[in-house]
Amino acid sequence: MKIEILGTGCPKCKKLYELTNEAVKESGIQAEIIKVEKITDIMNYGVMMTPALVVDGVVKTAGKIPSKAEITNLITTKPVK
């Protein structure tokens, strides 16, 4: 699983990165967590508000810091196809 944290380096973006790290560790899933800080890369996702959480290329949240429980839910729930 590839998780990307979109944000230009503000405190909220850092907080989301921390919470996501904790959620990944606690849920025991295998995931690569990447910070995306370049504004043009962030815009490529259509995100207009940061911080944003992207899981396997799909934006799951934008413009808020979800709780750790929400993050865990977002990274452990398989998308409906």
Place this chain on the structure above:
Amino acid sequence: MSNCCGESAWLIYPCSGSADLGAHISGFVESAKNAQNIAIDGCQVGCVTKIFEHHGIPVHSYVLTEMGLVKGKTPVTPEVVNKMAEAIMVDTTRKANKGKGSCSCGC
């Protein structure tokens, strides 16, 4: 893009500017969920407003033909654009401030 960490950013969607939402592009959808949204529809067909309804995302809706413009006839001049922008701004500000009286009684 709004300011980083901005609380309750305002996002504006004209007819042609809402295709990304209609296409369910996740970044745009998630951004709209956490913003105050303004839909500016050119006519009463209301495509932008319907896209928001489809997503279940609240929106402040404006239809230009209900605000005095005539589709295909009203010229696009700076005066007309400014008049519409001002009317929308005044109304959204009024709605945003509703219940925020300065008397601190919650009226």
